[in-house]
Amino acid sequence: MSRWGMVIDLDRCTGCGACISACHQENNLVAVGEEETERDRAFHWIRMLRETSDGPSGASVRFLPQPCFQCDNPPCIRVCPVHATYLGEEGIVGQVYSRCIGCRYCMAACPYGAKVFNWYEPEWLGDTEERANPDVSRRPKGVVEKCTFCHHRIIIARDEARAAERDLKDGDVTTACAESCPARAIVFGDLDDPDSRVSRLAGNTRAFRVAEDLGTEPKVFYLSERE
Amino acid sequence: MKTDETTIERSDFQDYALIRPIEEGGAGFRVAFTLLTLVLLGGWVLFSRQILYGLGVTGLNQPVAWGFYIVNFVFFIGISHAGTLISAILRLSNAEWRRPITRMAEVITVIVLAIGGFHPLLDMGRPERLLNIFTAGRLQSPLLWDVTAISAYFMASTVYLFIPMIPDIALLRDRGVWPHWFYRFLSWGWQGTPRQVAVLNRAVSIMMVVVIPIAVSVHTVISYIFAMTVQPGWHSTIFGPYFVVGAIFSGIAALMLVMIVMRRVFHLESYLKQIHFDQLSKLLLVMSLLWFYFTFSEFLTGFFGNEPSEMRVFYYKISGAYAPFFWGMVAFNFIIPVTILSFRRLRTIPGIFIASSTVVIGMWLERLNIVVPSLANPRLPYPTGFYIPSIVEWGMFAGAIATFILGFVLFARFFPLISVWEIQEGREQSVKETSERLKGYLPDEPSAARVR
Numbered sequence: 001m002s003r004w005g006m007v008i009d010l011d012r013c014t015g016c017g018a019c020i021s022a023c024h025q026e027n028n029l030v031a032v033g034e035e036e037t038e039r040d041r042a043f044h045w046i047r048m049l050r051e052t053s054d055g056p057s058g059a060s061v062r063f064l065p066q067p068c069f070q071c072d073n074p075p076c077i078r079v080c081p082v083h084a085t086y087l088g089e090e091g092i093v094g095q096v097y098s099r100c101i102g103c104r105y106c107m108a109a110c111p112y113g114a115k116v117f118n119w120y121e122p123e124w125l126g127d128t129e130e131r132a133n134p135d136v137s138r139r140p141k142g143v144v145e146k147c148t149f150c151h152h153r154i155i156i157a158r159d160e161a162r163a164a165e166r167d168l169k170d171g172d173v174t175t176a177c178a179e180s181c182p183a184r185a186i187v188f189g190d191l192d193d194p195d196s197r198v199s200r201l202a203g204n205t206r207a208f209r210v211a212e213d214l215g216t217e218p219k220v221f222y223l224s225e226r227e
Numbered sequence: 228m229k230t231d232e233t234t235i236e237r238s239d240f241q242d243y244a245l246i247r248p249i250e251e252g253g254a255g256f257r258v259a260f261t262l263l264t265l266v267l268l269g270g271w272v273l274f275s276r277q278i279l280y281g282l283g284v285t286g287l288n289q290p291v292a293w294g295f296y297i298v299n300f301v302f303f304i305g306i307s308h309a310g311t312l313i314s315a316i317l318r319l320s321n322a323e324w325r326r327p328i329t330r331m332a333e334v335i336t337v338i339v340l341a342i343g344g345f346h347p348l349l350d351m352g353r354p355e356r357l358l359n360i361f362t363a364g365r366l367q368s369p370l371l372w373d374v375t376a377i378s379a380y381f382m383a384s385t386v387y388l389f390i391p392m393i394p395d396i397a398l399l400r401d402r403g404v405w406p407h408w409f410y411r412f413l414s415w416g417w418q419g420t421p422r423q424v425a426v427l428n429r430a431v432s433i434m435m436v437v438v439i440p441i442a443v444s445v446h447t448v449i450s451y452i453f454a455m456t457v458q459p460g461w462h463s464t465i466f467g468p469y470f471v472v473g474a475i476f477s478g479i480a481a482l483m484l485v486m487i488v489m490r491r492v493f494h495l496e497s498y499l500k501q502i503h504f505d506q507l508s509k510l511l512l513v514m515s516l517l518w519f520y521f522t523f524s525e526f527l528t529g530f531f532g533n534e535p536s537e538m539r540v541f542y543y544k545i546s547g548a549y550a551p552f553f554w555g556m557v558a559f560n561f562i563i564p565v566t567i568l569s570f571r572r573l574r575t576i577p578g579i580f581i582a583s584s585t586v587v588i589g590m591w592l593e594r595l596n597i598v599v600p601s602l603a604n605p606r607l608p609y610p611t612g613f614y615i616p617s618i619v620e621w622g623m624f625a626g627a628i629a630t631f632i633l634g635f636v637l638f639a640r641f642f643p644l645i646s647v648w649e650i651q652e653g654r655e656q657s658v659k660e661t662s663e664r665l666k667g668y669l670p671d672e673p674s675a676a677r678v679r
Contacts, residue, residue: 040613079456099359108602113605
């Protein structure tokens with residue numbers, strides 16, 4: 001059984017936003033438009049946080065791409081009234097769109113703001129709906145959704161491995177954000193496999209997790225020289 | 228002269244003032260009913276936009292996922308503690324001055340619980356999936372605790388309102404008040420036999436004990452919605468009792484507002500006297516001081532803990548965007564009511580009216596201060612959110628208040644707002660009983676044999 005995790009190297013990240021675009025394409029996320037974005041309703045499964053700090057060499061900005069952290073101990077599933085969000089066997093926090101009642105309690109409980117809500121029925125521009133990714137279900141209005149670690153890719157990769165009668169190996173499956181990153185800052189893989197790139201990087205001395213003191217046990221690690 | 232005869236017959240009945248609005252009706256009822264129904268319909272017309280297009284028509288956004296609907300949910304459920312709890316405590320402690328107050332308190336509870344309990348439905352993205360709560364419910368979720376506690380409270384307080392109403396409904400039935408079938412059905416064959424009286428008193432005694440723990444659990448569990456998360460400003464052990472105190476506080480204020488208005492509208496000055504307001508306003512004063520104590524403890528511990536995420540929420544309230552609401556809350560909940568209620572000269576009916584109004588507004592601000600700032604200041608370095616409610620949310624707020632008044636107008640049209648039989652019982656039996664009881668408190672009269 002795998003335990004999927006991700007490492008994001010902040011010293012490599014340029015903040016270009018390719019991961020966000022790739023994620024939108026891959027997961028059928030609909031652009032909400034300028035007006036809604038101004039109303040704080042921008043819709044991302046991976047978003048770009050900006051951290052500004054005053055160092056001895058003047059002010060500096062650091063970019064922090066943030067997907068759902070897929071916590072091992074997720075605060076969101078503990079509050080859901082209807083089992084619409086759950087921790088999967090391989091450590092991915094899932095969302096059942098057809099069961100979610102849209103109470104947004106999980107959004108209020110998530111310390112990282114990783115979940116997004118469909119304020120309106122998604123509006124597909126032009127022929128984008130015909131070109132939507134058939135592997136990812138489309139969401140109706142009024143439900144909460146979130147990053148799935150490109151779960152559909154894992155299923156496909158496993159099926160292919162099974163057809164070839166071999167085990168899933170490191171590098172067989174990667175997420176859309178990791179694939180698209182021009183700086184190769186994002187690495188995805190199995191944290192239970194001690195030889196995978198992701199578990200070696202997660203053991204790096206530069207590695208840290210966000211707000212570790214909350215005990216949520218995120219499976220997304222960041223690498224940085226600073227802090 | 229038939230009209231004269233009926234007038235004589237009516238004035239025979241000493242407490243006729245209590246049932247005059249029911250027997251005589253009036254244009255006032257029709258006007259109020261129409262106006263309030265219009266406001267309510269207006270709210271629903273605005274709300275239909277939300278049903279059609281989704282929650283996007285509200286002012287909610289990415290960090291601030293909860294707004295007016297949840298604020299009003301907590302606020303209205305808080306007001307519901309006016310009633311049943313206060314009425315139960317007063318009955319239980321044999322407070323004789325409760326008699327003209329309990330009925331109104333219980334009516335507030337039932338109406339406001341229905342309104343408050345409806346609010347989570349307004350807040351849902353997919354209200355048609357409400358039944359998922361029963362088919363797929365997770366009892367580990369604080370929201371399920373809420374559903375359980377609120378429905379239990381609604382049922383208990385409805386029964387607790389209805390049982391002491393039976394003799395009054397029977398009185399209206401016997402006087403032939405329209406609609407006859409309605410009063411005949413609701414009076415459940417009440418004839419006032421000694422056995423019926425004994426059963427009624429027994430039922431009231433059971434309900435008043437049952438209702439107290441349920442009422443306390445309701446607002447505790449509502450606070451748990453917030454306290455069970457790890458969010459700054461919410462994750463606090465004091466929240467349960469803090470919410471219960473705030474609920475009773477706002478409940479008493481709402482009760483006095485209703486009493487003052489009803490006293491004026493239905494000319495009940497001889498029933499709701501200065502002494503009743505005086506007693507209740509002392510209770511309000513105590514709750515105001517308690518509220519301040521809890522607020523002070525909550526904020527001081529947060530401040531000394533000095534956690535960065537906690538401090539962002541703290542300063543957002545103390546000196547940031549929510550400072551007007553925060554300091555407004557302190558003034559409305561503490562400074563103004565304590566000033567007015569501490570001095571006998573200011574504790575007049577208009578003074579109490581002002582104090583109660585500020586407390587109701589202040590407690591609404593408190594709910595706003597709890598819900599929004601914590602959501603608007605997330606832990607991660609993301610731009611903080613800001614929340615401006617939309618016209619739909621304001622419309623539903625107006626609709627909720629209209630529903631409250633409408634509920635009262637309807638109730639007052641068909642049932643006496645002051646319990647007639649309890650007033651009569653007080654006049655005929657309790658005066659004697661109370662003086663007997665009072666003698667029981669005093670040292671026994673020395674018997675002749677002991678005197679040397």
